[in-house]
Amino acid sequence: MATLNSAYRRLTAGYLFPEIARRTREFAAANPDASILRLGIGDTTEALVPAVVSAMQDAVTQLGDVSTYSGYGDSEGQTALREAIAALYQSRGADVKVEDVFVSDGAKSDSANLQQIFDVSNVVAVQDPAYPVYVDSNVMSGRSGTKNNQDQYEGLVYMPCTAENDFFPALPEEKVDLIYLCSPNNPTGAVASREQLQGFVDYALEHKAIILFDSAYAEFIQDPELPRSIFELPGARKCAIEINSFSKTAGFTGVRLGWCLVPTELECEDSEPGELHKMWTRRQNTFFNGASNVVQAGGIAALSDEGQAQCKELIAHYMENARIIREALESIGLECFGGENAPYVWMKTPAGIDSWSFFDKLLGECNVVGTPGSGFGPSGEGYFRLSAFGHRENILEATERIKTQLSL
Numbered sequence: 001m002a003t004l005n006s007a008y009r010r011l012t013a014g015y016l017f018p019e020i021a022r023r024t025r026e027f028a029a030a031n032p033d034a035s036i037l038r039l040g041i042g043d044t045t046e047a048l049v050p051a052v053v054s055a056m057q058d059a060v061t062q063l064g065d066v067s068t069y070s071g072y073g074d075s076e077g078q079t080a081l082r083e084a085i086a087a088l089y090q091s092r093g094a095d096v097k098v099e100d101v102f103v104s105d106g107a108k109s110d111s112a113n114l115q116q117i118f119d120v121s122n123v124v125a126v127q128d129p130a131y132p133v134y135v136d137s138n139v140m141s142g143r144s145g146t147k148n149n150q151d152q153y154e155g156l157v158y159m160p161c162t163a164e165n166d167f168f169p170a171l172p173e174e175k176v177d178l179i180y181l182c183s184p185n186n187p188t189g190a191v192a193s194r195e196q197l198q199g200f201v202d203y204a205l206e207h208k209a210i211i212l213f214d215s216a217y218a219e220f221i222q223d224p225e226l227p228r229s230i231f232e233l234p235g236a237r238k239c240a241i242e243i244n245s246f247s248k249t250a251g252f253t254g255v256r257l258g259w260c261l262v263p264t265e266l267e268c269e270d271s272e273p274g275e276l277h278k279m280w281t282r283r284q285n286t287f288f289n290g291a292s293n294v295v296q297a298g299g300i301a302a303l304s305d306e307g308q309a310q311c312k313e314l315i316a317h318y319m320e321n322a323r324i325i326r327e328a329l330e331s332i333g334l335e336c337f338g339g340e341n342a343p344y345v346w347m348k349t350p351a352g353i354d355s356w357s358f359f360d361k362l363l364g365e366c367n368v369v370g371t372p373g374s375g376f377g378p379s380g381e382g383y384f385r386l387s388a389f390g391h392r393e394n395i396l397e398a399t400e401r402i403k404t405q406l407s408l
């Protein structure tokens with residue numbers, strides 16, 4: 001007799017982004033004439049850069065010729081791609097080796113899958129608000145109890161990130177084992193300073209905890225003083241895993257390619273030297289058959305000098321969108337954060353309106369979709385996120401409607 005994974009029953013709501021899509025569809029059905037502009041989901045909209053397109057076309061051509069055809073590859077990823085990823089980090093002074101690099105189909109899967117090499121009894125700490133996968137996937141894996149009346153799952157440690165602490169959390173007061181950090185942060189757009197990250201690295205070393213550092217938006221950092229990798233910090237190789245992606249920097253949200261860095265020196269309370277790296281290798285060899293070879297060719301091209309220059313232009317485009325959004329919101333007196341080193345603008349909802357009510361108001365009055373802050377965690381209540389990943393004309397139209405049609 002089969003029985004189900006009852007941890008799934010602890011989930012109190014559907015996954016945030018399909019929920020936004022569902023509510024938007026409902027609104028569209030009820031208002032067929034409305035021209036809806038989507039600044040909700042952080043999904044790229046501009047075309048792939050020419051270097052990537054041409055490399056992927058060449059890869060397809062090679063697959064169509066028996067003399068250059070290739071089948072399964074290493075589940076860790078193609079050596080050339082692993083080398084290019086390691087070289088990117090090394091060029092910025094981050095302590096990363098080729099063996100640390102594991103290519104994947106994206107940061108979302110890695111951020112959930114990596115938990116598998118850690119015992120279910122580990123206490124998980126998350127920034128609050130945070131990308132919802134960190135909490136939901138740990139609940140589904142059985143690392144939490146049910147939700148309490150503060151909208152928190154029992155057993156998880158929520159680290160509030162609010163305007164009062166500049167959206168970076170204090171170190172946990174209790175001993176925690178797995179710590180999710182995301183910088184530049186989704187949803188707040190805040191970026192951790194070197195000192196702030198070092199505080200967490202020192203905490204992790206002291207408590208033999210592991211940091212799962214999501215740097216999916218690292219390339220959006222404009223300020224050269226801010227760290228783009230946790231491996232820029234001394235000590236991180238012993239206590240941190242980094243997760244990253246081609247999704248936002250090269251427009252691969254549909255193409256699918258990411259990587260994580262699991263250092264050979266990583267250790268936790270009961271591990272032998274090198275054991276965690278070996279366990280992750282074993283996990284990937286067993287569960288994953290590698291990313292698509294065509295897509296990996298695109299990734300290598302995105303990291304070439306030509307590809308990097310073209311991707312920088314894409315990023316500059318989205319960052320100008322972020323500037324336009326923030327300037328428009330501030331011009332009508334809304335309090336805004338982020339958008340300077342990250343593609344998300346995080347605003348305080350006006351007059352204390354709750355996040356989902358503001359979602360309905362913005363959609364109803366302006367036909368603009370955003371993401372309610374409370375969907376990212378209880379400390380996101382009273383905030384709202386707008387994504388800069390749009391076509392320029394849509395961003396201009398959306399901000400014009402907000403300035404002229406939103407009643408405050």
Ligand code: PL4
Pocket residue numbers: 017040041042043105106107108109131182186214216244245246247252253257258
């Ligand atoms: C909607 C901090 C977006 N369907 O594309 P990936 O898997 O390499 O990266 C996903 C990801 C990883 N880490 C962080 C992210 O913010 C994201 C993507 N987040 C958003 O609007 O917050 C897209 C969400 C997508 C999803 O569920 O990921």
